Amino acid sequence: MGPRRIKLGVLADVPEGGAVGLAPSGNDDKVIALKRGDKLFLWENDCPHNHRPLELKRHHFLSPGGAHITCFAHSAHFSPETGLCFAGPCAGQSLTAVPFSVIDGEIWAEI
Structure with missing residues (x-):
């Protein structure tokens, strides 16, 4: 049996060069989705x-200008493509x- 899939959202809702939260739980989203080109x-x-x-x-x-992911609590900065923290209190961590998979324009987490 393969991975179980959970629908998180629709690909069209993730803006090019931007980020959105998916899988809301209370006031927080459990997942960040970012689109860079294709x-x-x-x-x-x-x-x-x-x-x-x-x-x-x-x-x-995202940081001003959208270049990287930022933790607004302690100013940790992460690469959108690798998830690596390159500045802040967790530098070197990811x-x-x-x-996930995208099926017919829908984003599915594979768990």
Whole structure:
């Protein structure tokens, strides 16, 4: 039996060069989706520094200009493509990738 899939959202809702939160749970999203060209990246919304959500308010995950993911609690900065923290209190640690597939324009987590 293959992985179980959970629908997270629709690919069209992820803006080019932007990020959105998916899989809401209470006031926080469990997953961050980012689109860069024809590539989609999904990360757990969990800072490795202190295991809290990254955004200050919903869908605000990126630095000014959108170059990288930022944890707004302690200013950790992560590469959108690799999840690696390159500045801040968790430098050298990484966000956790979420395995996924896109089927007919829908984003499905594979767990």
